[in-house]
Amino acid sequence: MDLTSIQEVFDRVAKKQKLCCSKTQEVIDRTLHEFEAAVEHLDVTVDRSPEFRKGILTDLQLKLTEIAPVNQVGALQKELNTTVSKYGKMVDKAFNPDIAKAYREVESDSHLINQIIVQHFYRMGLFESGDCFAKESQEPNAAAALKVPFYEMYQNLGHLREKNVEPALSWARRNRQALEAKGSSLEFRLHQLQFLHVLRTKGRIEALEYAKLNFTPFAAEHMSDIQRLMACLLWANRLECSPYKDLLSPSQWDKVALEFTRESCNLLGQPYESPLYVTLSAGSQALSSLLKLATVMSSKKQEWAALKQMPVEIELDNSFQFHSVFACPVSREQSTADNPPMLMRCGHVLCKQSIQKLTKSNSRMFKCPYCPFETSASQCRQIYF
Structure with a gap:
């Protein structure tokens, strides 16, 4: 059962709960109304005989017996509990809690x-x-060698969140050569934020001097951005109402902070995302497929732990695709430099070794495993991703 079906059942449970609540409230209101009416009659007939007042209480008892609030509320609650119980069983069936089935004993350091x-x-x-x-x-x-640079990175990020650009700028200047080699625009983006800060706090003259002192090295690649910043001088006291108000957006600081984090990790030779986080996230996405595979293999009396490679492809989000790969649909193996992907005349792709197994010589024709088209190994061409 997919998540859509579970969502539909949940919506029905929620609807049933609202209906039960509404009907229960009606029973309570009706019961309360009868009590209030009886109290009002008793107050009016305070001077009447005891038999008359006893008659009012008798009528109240008859009406409460007719309403039967305890029985009605109990029936409604029982009906709701039955619906919720069925939903719980469905969730337990859809989400197997025994994730240990997907565990494999592997050697680890x-x-x-x-x-x-x-x-x-x-x-x-x-x-x-x-x-x-x-x-x-x-x-x-x-990881002791990484502690100091990551500590510095987080200190600079803290200053950026407080709108203090100087520490991050100092870091960018020290690493200017490496950043330029990568084509990074981080240092200019930091100068841009500082220019706007100077313009808003110290005025046009100070901002213009800052631009002359710091924008010259970036003129060749960022002239259009510099021109926009110079136009901001005309709107110094009303930038929020200017055509350049987008430069004041808080998202500009968020983008620079993200770029600073990426560049810092890159210069340290580290990926932006934590390898442990990526591994656990990918594992959580693959968990349902692994549980299903383990269950199927168990029913066929095959050893899940004895597998050397996955017999099926595990689908993951594009965020987990770090480089292009090709898995041969015949051998289920990933292509390598010695076993590259080969394009057949029909448009289907197999790995070279699979094609060699389908034909014993380059001149022998063979039928594509996926269509009736026939081709030979000599007619196949290597493709690159």
Whole structure:
């Protein structure tokens, strides 16, 4: 059962709950109305005989017996509980809680895993947690080389969030050569934010001097941006109402902070996302497929733990695609330099070794596994992704 079906059942449960609540409230209101009416009659007939007042209470009892609030509310609650119970069973069936079935016993290096965990703490800015884990795991040197640069990165990010550009600019100047080699525009973007800050706080003259001093090295590649910034001088006291108000958007600071984080990680030779986070996220997406595969293999009395490679392809989001790969639809193996993907005349693609198995010589014709078209190995061409 897919998530859409579960959502539809949940909507029905929610609708039933609202209906039950509405009907229960009606029963309570009706019961309360009869009590209030009886109290009002008793107040009016305070001087009447006891038999008359007893008659009012008898009538109230008859009406309450007719309404039967306890029975009505109980029936409604029982009906709701039945619906909720069915939904719970459906969720349990759709989401198998026994994720241990997808577990495989594999050899692992505990020292390497500890280093990855410590590095993850440092990458997330949790330096005290990283130090504590390194101490308790007896890995004092785990990712120690990354602690200082990541600490500096988070300090600079903290200053950027407080609209203080100078620390990040100082870092960009020290790494200007490496940033230029990558074609990064980070230093200019930081100068842009500082220029606008100077313009709004110190006025046109100070902003113009700042531009003359810092924009010249970037004129060749960022002339159009510099021209927009110079036009801001005409709107110094009313930038919020100018055609350049987009430059004041808080998103500009967020974009620069993100770019600064990416460039910092890149110069450290580290990916932007934590490897541990990426691994766990990919694993959580693949978990349902792995559980299904393990269940199917178990029913066929095949050993899940004995597999050397996955017999099926695990679909992941595009965010987990870091480079182009091709898996041969025949052999299920990924292409390599020695086994590249080959394009057949019909348009289908197989790996070279699969084609060689289909034909014993380059002149022999063979039928495509996916269409009736026939071709030969000599007619296939290597393709590149």
